[in-house]
Amino acid sequence: MNLLVCISKTPETTAKISFIEDNSKFNTEGVQYIMNPYDEWYALVRAIELKEKHGGKVIAMNVGPASNDIIIRKALAIGADEAVRVDAEPDSSMFVAKQIANYAQENAIDIVFCGKETIDYNGSEVASITAEMLDLPFVSYASKMEFDGTTATIERDIEGGVEVVQVEKPFVLSASKGLAEQRIPNMKGIMMAKRKPLNVVEAVGHDSKSKLLSYTMPQGKQEVKMIDPENMDELVRLLHEEAKVI
Amino acid sequence: MSVLIFAEAKNGNYKKNAFEAVYYGSQLASAIGTEAFVFTIGDGANAADLGKYGASKIWFNNAQAKTDSQVVSAMVAQAAEKAEATHVVLSNSALGKAVAGRIAVKLDASLVSGANALPIGNTVTKGVFSGKAIASFEMSGDKHVISLMGNSLKPVETGSSGIPEAIELDIPQTKLKVIETKTVDGVVPLPEAELVVSAGRGMKGPENWGIIEDLANVLGATTACSRPVADTGWRPHHEHVGQTGVAIRPNLYIAAGISGAIQHLAGVNSSKTIVVINKDPEAPFFKAADYGVLGDLFDVVPRLTEAIKKFKA
Numbered sequence: 001m002n003l004l005v006c007i008s009k010t011p012e013t014t015a016k017i018s019f020i021e022d023n024s025k026f027n028t029e030g031v032q033y034i035m036n037p038y039d040e041w042y043a044l045v046r047a048i049e050l051k052e053k054h055g056g057k058v059i060a061m062n063v064g065p066a067s068n069d070i071i072i073r074k075a076l077a078i079g080a081d082e083a084v085r086v087d088a089e090p091d092s093s094m095f096v097a098k099q100i101a102n103y104a105q106e107n108a109i110d111i112v113f114c115g116k117e118t119i120d121y122n123g124s125e126v127a128s129i130t131a132e133m134l135d136l137p138f139v140s141y142a143s144k145m146e147f148d149g150t151t152a153t154i155e156r157d158i159e160g161g162v163e164v165v166q167v168e169k170p171f172v173l174s175a176s177k178g179l180a181e182q183r184i185p186n187m188k189g190i191m192m193a194k195r196k197p198l199n200v201v202e203a204v205g206h207d208s209k210s211k212l213l214s215y216t217m218p219q220g221k222q223e224v225k226m227i228d229p230e231n232m233d234e235l236v237r238l239l240h241e242e243a244k245v246i
Numbered sequence: 247m248s249v250l251i252f253a254e255a256k257n258g259n260y261k262k263n264a265f266e267a268v269y270y271g272s273q274l275a276s277a278i279g280t281e282a283f284v285f286t287i288g289d290g291a292n293a294a295d296l297g298k299y300g301a302s303k304i305w306f307n308n309a310q311a312k313t314d315s316q317v318v319s320a321m322v323a324q325a326a327e328k329a330e331a332t333h334v335v336l337s338n339s340a341l342g343k344a345v346a347g348r349i350a351v352k353l354d355a356s357l358v359s360g361a362n363a364l365p366i367g368n369t370v371t372k373g374v375f376s377g378k379a380i381a382s383f384e385m386s387g388d389k390h391v392i393s394l395m396g397n398s399l400k401p402v403e404t405g406s407s408g409i410p411e412a413i414e415l416d417i418p419q420t421k422l423k424v425i426e427t428k429t430v431d432g433v434v435p436l437p438e439a440e441l442v443v444s445a446g447r448g449m450k451g452p453e454n455w456g457i458i459e460d461l462a463n464v465l466g467a468t469t470a471c472s473r474p475v476a477d478t479g480w481r482p483h484h485e486h487v488g489q490t491g492v493a494i495r496p497n498l499y500i501a502a503g504i505s506g507a508i509q510h511l512a513g514v515n516s517s518k519t520i521v522v523i524n525k526d527p528e529a530p531f532f533k534a535a536d537y538g539v540l541g542d543l544f545d546v547v548p549r550l551t552e553a554i555k556k557f558k559a
Binding site for chain 1: 256313314315316319339340341343344345346347348350351352355356357358359360369371373374375376377378379380381382383384385386387421422423424425426427428429430433434435436437438440441465483484486489490491493497498508509512518519521522532533534535536537538539540541542545546549550552553554556557
């Protein structure tokens, strides 16, 4: 069984967000990058667990430049068997999905795992687009998954609750919190990761129709107004008259 | 030409996110000088009201599989083709996120998900980096799919009720079998809530949540919690707001006994107004708040509940 896990690189949560070149580019200076948490903690780990139970292999896939190899090696250290990096600077989720779909098609992938969204662009787009390009069922926001080798029973998050669905492989899944428990790579894993294959392949062409033009920062918050804890009538008055939210 | 809006029904009813999508789509249609058509999945029984937000036609199809992205995207794409739509508008909800990308591929359209305002020309904006910045996207080509972030604009009634019309569509066989749907009844789900009362570790234990529920009840708010509270099982997982939980943008977010770790802020900092109640003057959340109350939440929260009761009376 071939399990493909899509991993992306995102700025670490506490990274300072600023922009350069007329606000057209994200300022990467001094920014620490990490593997997107939804990809690492939930999608990757659940795929490894399935492999441990049912056999097969876990392939970690990233679309990006050579500087991403560090997070790809981490995925190998956690337990992916091999990795593939599409050597490109992705300019849209359509471009990324095209690379994933192309690879999945050529390598008889049974399940494509993605995180539910990246923590930088929060788009939740790649998995849905990939599923469509592959003409496969898609289970989004999976928070629990049982699998018998053919059929998966999956709980997925919906507004105010969960929906339980069944689907046969092949399919595409996006992972949310709960799908697995985070694994920290151990020394053996880190050593082994150095010897596991990381294949670098060329991108297939794609004409992106949505292009990022520029960034702006939202208006800064005004200084917090402190309210006397004895005087909650004043807070209610401000929420009604000033903030106009009640 | 037209704008095709996919209005999502929940158990046959339409809620705020559907009205917002219809209103956004109809505003967009008038800006580009065309008509707004609505498509919805269901028996059409409650769909007439969608017309009030500016749609000139309401189409429905009562397909069995209402949450399978493969089926829903096929239906929406066909409706868009039937309407000769240049734009498809939908909510950035759980279902909207699952289908938006698929629809864009089917229509060979550009895609912007989570838009926070109407497009200006071919440019549309959305929040990125968990609300810490806004990005402008240029959409090229002749078809566009836009999903709308909840609570981005206030739907206004601009038209009158329409007469829903059934339409025939070529519906693919579903490959997803829905076994069960478990939702909490009678509560506005967090992503749609305008008012949210949230609490954290400062509550000391799950048995103390009564004061939070009382405050939520008088306000008509939905309750939420921080990650440690959900992780220890004090509150259900679906109440967890923050980076790894639900990201929300209500009009009012009241946080009691939450220190305001950056991962928590990432999920709530797009809220319009934030009230922080904490006894620790160093709590980082005060820096992100509009109104702060420095005090013991076990005194302050019941006092606030009383003050709101008085105000509502």
